[in-house]
Amino acid sequence: MLKLQQTATDHTSESSGREPTFSWRHVIKDCLYFVAIAILLGGLLNYSLLSNAFNSTLIPRIQQNQLVNLRSKAKQLYGISVIELLSAKQLYDEKTAIFLDARTAQEYEIGHISGAISVPDREFLMGEIDPGKILPNKETVLITYCDGGECELALDVAKGLSESGYSNVFVLVEGYPGWEAAGYPVDK
Amino acid sequence: MKFLNNDYTHLTLRLFIGVIFVYSAVPHILNSMGLASSIYNYRLFPSSIIGMSAAFIPWITLMSGLALILGVKVRAASLIISASLVIFISLAVISMIRGLDIDCGCFIGIVRKANWLAVSEDLLLLLGSLFTFFFDRTRISLVLLIKKLVFHNKNYKGALS
Numbered sequence: 001m002l003k004l005q006q007t008a009t010d011h012t013s014e015s016s017g018r019e020p021t022f023s024w025r026h027v028i029k030d031c032l033y034f035v036a037i038a039i040l041l042g043g044l045l046n047y048s049l050l051s052n053a054f055n056s057t058l059i060p061r062i063q064q065n066q067l068v069n070l071r072s073k074a075k076q077l078y079g080i081s082v083i084e085l086l087s088a089k090q091l092y093d094e095k096t097a098i099f100l101d102a103r104t105a106q107e108y109e110i111g112h113i114s115g116a117i118s119v120p121d122r123e124f125l126m127g128e129i130d131p132g133k134i135l136p137n138k139e140t141v142l143i144t145y146c147d148g149g150e151c152e153l154a155l156d157v158a159k160g161l162s163e164s165g166y167s168n169v170f171v172l173v174e175g176y177p178g179w180e181a182a183g184y185p186v187d188k
Numbered sequence: 189m190k191f192l193n194n195d196y197t198h199l200t201l202r203l204f205i206g207v208i209f210v211y212s213a214v215p216h217i218l219n220s221m222g223l224a225s226s227i228y229n230y231r232l233f234p235s236s237i238i239g240m241s242a243a244f245i246p247w248i249t250l251m252s253g254l255a256l257i258l259g260v261k262v263r264a265a266s267l268i269i270s271a272s273l274v275i276f277i278s279l280a281v282i283s284m285i286r287g288l289d290i291d292c293g294c295f296i297g298i299v300r301k302a303n304w305l306a307v308s309e310d311l312l313l314l315l316g317s318l319f320t321f322f323f324d325r326t327r328i329s330l331v332l333l334i335k336k337l338v339f340h341n342k343n344y345k346g347a348l349s
Binding site: 031035039041042043054056104147150151 | 255
């Protein structure tokens with residue numbers, strides 16, 4: 001009976017909402033409980049993700065997913081045609097396409113597809129770059145690219161060019177990293 | 189200072205931060221690959237760190253957010269949220285310095301670039317979570333309300349006899 005009364009008193013004082021006492025030890029202990037539960041739940045529910053991460057197959061999977069997403073976004077949201085890496089290289093070899101780098105001027109300076117023209121997305125969209133001056137022929141095959149992955153700068157530039165009347169605009173979704181990784185010519 | 193020592197200020201902040209973190213965590217739990225992709229975009233981490241972060245961080249933020257909403261272990265939850273925000277802010281600043289134009293990965297389905305706006309919003313949230321940490325005065329919460337209903341309004345004599 002005494003025990004029951006004690007329990008009731010404990011609950012009453014807790015529920016009265018008095019100022020909680022502070023102790024770093026308790027706080028750290030609680031944090032560790034949170035982390036332990038998160039590791040348990042996250043580990044159980046993401047077993048395949050974790051095994052991919054430790055087998056080094058996660059990054060290739062992410063890159064693949066990002067390319068698929070970007071391709072569908074280019075077609076559905078932007079209405080822009082996507083060009084495959086091999087086809088882009090073929091046009092590059094035939095010198096029938098102009099490559100446009102939509103990244104910043106600094107990134108372009110660090111490295112770009114050999115012979116590409118820098119058309120930074122921000123400057124282009126703000127009207128600071130006049131495409132008519134650098135690309136007088138509206139029938140030219142134009143291939144825009146940026147950083148691959150989820151980079152949408154090339155899509156913005158490609159859309160802007162299409163709206164300006166250029167009829168052969170394509171996006172290289174693999175971007176500069178994909179081009180460089182394939183061992184194709186770059187300027188650094 | 190009266191404003192700082194107000195139960196309702198504390199409650200509002202707790203609920204606001206808690207809801208934001210729960211809202212951010214749930215889609216990440218449902219799409220951990222999407223979060224892994226966002227973390228990969230920072231181009232800072234190896235595969236193992238990306239995988240572990242995508243698997244565990246949403247659960248940590250979900251539990252912390254729920255704890256703030258319910259008013260349990262508020263200091264621990266606030267500390268975890270503050271630490272997470274410090275990491276997010278650092279990542280966003282590093283990305284801006286490196287000139288990366290990427291989504292911060294804070295919310296799935298909402299475009300929120302890692303830029304100064306995101307950093308200032310996160311700084312405000314950090315101030316809020318530090319407030320709930322240092323000025324913890326959880327007098328109004330769902331858990332306390334339930335406890336009050338259960339232990340105050342029940343007649344213990346009936347249980348004891």
